[in-house]
Amino acid sequence: MSNPNVETVTSTADRIKLGLAIAAFVAGLVGFYALAGSPTIARIGAIVAGVVVALVIGWFSEPGRRLVAFGQDSAQETRKVVWPSRKETIQTTVAVFAFVVVMALFLWVTDKTIEWVLYDLILGWK
Incomplete structure (x- = not known):
């Protein structure tokens, strides 16, 4: 059952933002492989840049804000x-063993x- 008080509909703008975030992440991965001949730091920089841009774009979408709020709530619960x-x-480990x-x-x-019952008594193989 869903909670009617929680808005689960994603607006068109949020969908575009999430699409751009995914595109930025994929661009970082493509950059990593496109820079195959470059130094490792440049390749890693491409991935990090793609992830950072994706996170920044995702932060400004409603699903991104809900994800951050969920993470904060989860951290509070672990405390x-x-x-x-x-x-x-x-004691528990010893009991399990x-x-x-x-x-x-x-x-x-x-x-x-x-x-023993099957092979010795019934079939007489041993």
Whole structure:
């Protein structure tokens, strides 16, 4: 279900801005390959210039502003996370490893039991 209060329609101007941003990024990539004989710094400069121009153009579009706001909100949420202590992390890791070992042993015993029933008892191959 979509929220009716959130405007999701992109205007024509915003679409043009996003198209120009994509074109600037692609131009940076094309510049990188077009400058194959040039020094590496010039090739990297072409990519960086294309990315910077694309970001600047994208910043002035509504979807670009929403993306930045989303990134800021995400950063705020990560500050709210209560991270486990070192002791809790070690305890959880040990529990996971113990479970993996127990499950591996269970699957091995199950496999050998099925193999014994199938090949020894039913088919008599061993």
